[in-house]
Amino acid sequence: MRFSVVDSIPGSRPKSQWDRESRERLIFLTPAVAYLFLLTVFPFLYSLYLSLYQVKLTRMDRKVFVGFDNYANLLTDSLFLHACLNIGIITGISIVIEIIFGFLAAKIFFALRFSRAGGILRSLSILPMMITPICIGLIFSYILNPTLGIANYLIKGAGLPPPGWLSDQTFALFTISLINSWQWTPFMMLLMLAGLMSIPTEHYEAAEVEGARWWHVARAIEIPAIKSVVLVGVILRVIDNLRFFDIVYVTTRGGPGASTEVVTLFAYKQDYQYFQIGYGSAAAVVILAMSIVITTFAAGYLRRAEGE
């Protein structure tokens, strides 16, 4: 005989017991929910409220209601639009690089999956993604120093023209994307490795018997197996990139010019450098709206892809 106590409907129990149990249940759930509400929903509503005012952080008492003016100004602020474009470019370039190099690295470590040396090399390769992003940014700003950095020393040694990396207006955005993808390629690599591991060996054996070439194997066996994990990875990376801040903050601060300005840095500067918290809050609300739209869209896409 089995008693399904867990599934029993609370209402069917004696009243006193239900009361005691429901109180106990509340103790489990309420603190986290209330805490989360106070720390995310309340600040968000407050940001929404501030975004309708012209207000300085230093003179909070003098605020002027301006309605949606801050939002209207954002749409014509070339710096903000530039920041939106830049973060789109960084996200696009980074994710493409992460997928290509992540796949190559995953294939290499998949081939080495039974070797002890392979395990050690893989452990070393995943170190970047958990390391503090500002340290990653500073490591590369040291290596890529235009005149005294080791990278340009080696490039000059090879007889090639040394690029300006972070100091060149046209090149800086690409360099930032490279740094970002260097940190996160290991993540994509691990995701794809998990996907490759899930392929039954018989599929490879069958391909071998049929004399399939490597690109046939990749297209017919490997890519379908890793498609859904890669999709999860891409969604998480897009959401993370919308809050991309730390690396730019310690390397270029958005410069040279506005060439590496990104949305979170833009909002931060409005709040903390110019103290225009009404305008900064409007930018933050737009960033949140973008993440909600992207997440909703991506989640729907993911659900459809998994349904197939």
Added chain:
Amino acid sequence: MNRGTHPHRLALPAGILVAVAFVAPMAWMFLASFKSIEGIFSLPPRWIPDFTYVDNYTKLLSQNWVFLVNSIIVTLGATLLCMVLSLPAAFGLVNFKFRGREFLADWILSTRMMPPIAAGVPLYIIFNTIGLLDTVWALIVVYAGFNIPFAVWVSMSFFRRVPRETIEAAMLEGCSWAQIFTKVALPLTRSGIATVATFVFIFAWNELLLALFLTTRAAKTFPVVISSFVTNSMTFWEMIAASSVIQAIPPIIFTLLMQRHIVSGLTMGAVKD
């Protein structure tokens, strides 16, 4: 074919190349931390420094040890508070049947979409009003809260693995939910909980943006100090090198310890490894 225990002969050299590509930049900064200011940027580069030269570390820590302690207090405090709040909630969401359970779980997950920048100014104003601005308390409270969605969601996946029969048996013996939680569920999910706590620890340890908003002097965390070595007029590379090495130690140790769980952790359980 390169299958089974005999990988392709190029696989190992390629693997070494990959590892070097990811380790060499970090190693270069590590080497720089043992060089004097002149040595850091000398051309041609001085490859191997004198490892007995630790002036950078002694100078850094003698001036900034307080902020390292801040970072440790904030990170440990936030991790503890976050787990104390999240574990019961995750347990409840898995084991209690009530209307709106799915909605509540989804709502908790959706709060992770909240970009920290959208909370910076409101939190600054709130903590300023109650006099907690520039204290470690403000950061503990904020970091704990921002990691609740992650901690709840991943802990739920561990509590789901506790066998139903075990919980029902405990109920039949008259255990309350609190007893089942502390005496049955927690011991059975120990290693999973340790993984979640480690992630929360690293997320809090690495955070910069909200620390910039909520600290000015006394409560600065180590990342804030590191970022302050880059000024408009000059960059203190010897300080950056030494502080980056110290800052990277906990993430490196934890990554090596729990690499098996990194994929499922970072995808919030969406991908198993």
